[in-house]
Amino acid sequence: MSLDWKNDLGAPLAVTAVNIVARKFLPKYYDWVVYGVTAAAYVMAATNRGGQFVKNVGIAELPLAADKLYSRITTGAVSGRVQRYPAPAFNTEFGGLKLD
Numbered sequence: 001m002s003l004d005w006k007n008d009l010g011a012p013l014a015v016t017a018v019n020i021v022a023r024k025f026l027p028k029y030y031d032w033v034v035y036g037v038t039a040a041a042y043v044m045a046a047t048n049r050g051g052q053f054v055k056n057v058g059i060a061e062l063p064l065a066a067d068k069l070y071s072r073i074t075t076g077a078v079s080g081r082v083q084r085y086p087a088p089a090f091n092t093e094f095g096g097l098k099l100d
Contacts, residue, residue, distance in 0.1 A: 004052070011056030019064070031068050038065040 003009070015037065022033040041058030044050045050057075 007052040007056050011053050012060040015057055015060040019061075031072070034061060034065050034068055037061050 022030050038061040045055040
């Protein structure tokens with residue numbers, strides 16, 4: 001068994017490059033780029049397109065996509081709600097000021 005430089009090292013480096021560029025130039029869509037690269041790589045690998053390189057791209061991107069998806073689900077970002085914990089949902093009038 002030997003190291004295939006293009007597939008075993010090139011695919012993770014390509015994924016890293018895409019992630020760095022997307023984070024720098026498309027920060028609003030960065031999560032969607034991660035999901036898209038993962039989904040596209042697995043779909044292409046499942047339909048026998050792209051070979052070992054594309055399969056390794058999906059394998060390299062999957063941990064980040066799963067982590068981002070887990071964070072979206074647990075923070076409520078999927079539903080578009082803003083979590084306010086531990087801050088109160090409303091401001092109290094006069095900020096709790098007491099008059100004696």
